[in-house]
Amino acid sequence: MTFRSITEGLEGENVRTLTEDHRNGDVLYVGTETGIFLSLDRGESWRRLRANLPTVRVDEITLHQRDNAMIVATHGRALFILDHLEPIQEYVAATESDARLFSVPTALQFKMMDDKNEEFWGHQYFVGENPPAEAIMQYYLDDEVVELSLRIMDESGHLVRELFAPENRRKPGIRTMCWDQRVEPVLGGATGGFGGFGRGSGNADIEGVPTPPPAPGYLSRDICETEEDRPSGDVGPFVRPGTYHVALVVEGEVVDSESMTIVMDSEVGLAGAERVAYDNVANDLHEVQRRGQHISLIVAQVHEEVTAAVDQMEDAEVPEALKADFDSFQEAWDEARVKFGVPRQQGGRRFGGGQANPENVFGQVSGLKDEVLAFWEPPSDALIARYYDVKPALEAAMAEAENVLELARTMSARLAEAGISMTVPEGH
Structure with missing residues (x-):
């Protein structure tokens, strides 16, 4: 020896x-x-x-x-x-490639609870920070790249989410991206909403204490935070616990992939058939909200054109028949637009400020989804009753909006002949 x-x-x-x-x-x-x-x-x-x-x-x-x-x-x-x-254990092997996805650790869907009453602690504040609630995915880059994303698919190969790396996550070295374990958000909607993991902190100023309490832990840093802009959107429901596949995509090509597992917080009683029923309602509301959001953005855009056309007609010589037809169109337009909360009210989370206007069925669907996602438990009978009311109401409102938008295109052509501009996008 x-x-x-x-x-x-x-x-x-x-x-x-x-x-x-x-x-x-x-x-x-x-x-x-x-x-x-x-x-x-x-x-x-x-x-x-x-x-x-x-x-x-x-x-x-x-x-x-x-x-x-x-x-x-x-x-x-x-x-x-x-x-x-994983990055330490697999680093040597990773450096043999230009880009490598490290093994993805098991992610936990857990329910956060703030029971520390830290507002009464003063500076006697001794707690460690929680790990990120998101699923953590880490990868190695030998050199900076222009485009990088992580594609997350379920066991059937269906794309659940694609996360695009900001500039600081495309530089050489070990990089981290985080997934909130949710489906794609409704882009263009409000950011956040109920049902999110939440990044709130109890470290508010305390009256009589000269400085705020320290952050939990020692020099803690949230590895999931990024200072770069992200597309705004209304969060979607959580995916169901199970096995998923993560693909590392660099410059449009899949260069590596790993499987990952999501498990549920054992303290959350929502499981089995109840979880399936909950997911069905939440995802159904999310999808109809996504379609409604698309229509609402078009309606908001066209409403500005309709309003501008009204102003132009006051100063122009327009045939009486065209004026009468425009008035009839405007009545139909007003009946359709209010169902999407257009124009948007000041201070509302979405067009029309949620459920403030009972005619705003799009806001009712969005608000109901928030209420369902706010708790990991079976929706109450009252919420289910609202679900069966507002979903078909929004479906009908979208069909009505499509018909009125077609009328708007016809009216746009007639107004143009009279020198009045009212632009309506083709198709939707």
Whole structure:
């Protein structure tokens, strides 16, 4: 038996503990008087593992096999947990490719609850931060790319969601993207709404305390936050727990893929047939809202044209027959547009401000979806009754809007002959 030194990169360090990775035997971790070092080549070389770990003595390193996380016991700075070790374990293999998707950890759909009453704590505030509620997907890039997305498909191969990487997630190195475990939002709608994971914080100013309470944890950072603009939209329902497939798409080509599993919070009682029924109602409302949103945007655009045409007609010589026909058209138009909350009222979440106007059936559908998504429990009989009322009402309103838009196109051509401009888009 022959011993050899494996201290390259550890010069001057006092090693307190050594741990071998449970998935990749070439990966080693040591705790020292000044922090953690890791080796990707079974001790041939070492480098410091920083993240937000302070310069502190590390006495013990334990790896949680189920969650694939590192638990670090420090001397005087309590416990630290490093989630998602996949990029470390698979880094060497990833660098052999221009782009590689790391194994995707199991994601948990969990229900958040704020029961800390932190507004009464003052500065006696000692809590760790929660992990992100989103599903975490990490990948390696050898060089910066122009286009990158993650396509998420269910077991049948149906596309559930495609996430497009902002500029800072397309640069070389290990990058992270997060999925809120929901279907595509209704683009152009209000951002957020009920039923979201939520990013609210209880760290508000406290009267009599000179500074706000500190953020949970130590130098915590939400890896899912991005400062870049995202398309605004009204969130969709959660996908059902199960197995999904994630494809890494670079410059339009699929370069790697991994499977992922979503499991449900065991404390949430919504499961089995009740979950299926809940998902059916939520997804049905979301889809009819998506179609209604498309129509509402067109109606809002055309309404500006109709209003402008009215102003033009006041200063122009228009045949009486055309005026009479336009008045009849305007009556039909007004009856249709109010069902989509057009024009939008000030302060409303959507056109018409939700259910403020009983004629705004689009707002009623949007508001009902919010109420259903607000709780992970079977919808009440009252909500189901509203569902059976507002869905066919919006279906009828969309059919009515399509007919009136066709009338608007005909009226637009007649107005043009009289020198009046009223632009109506073709098709919808």
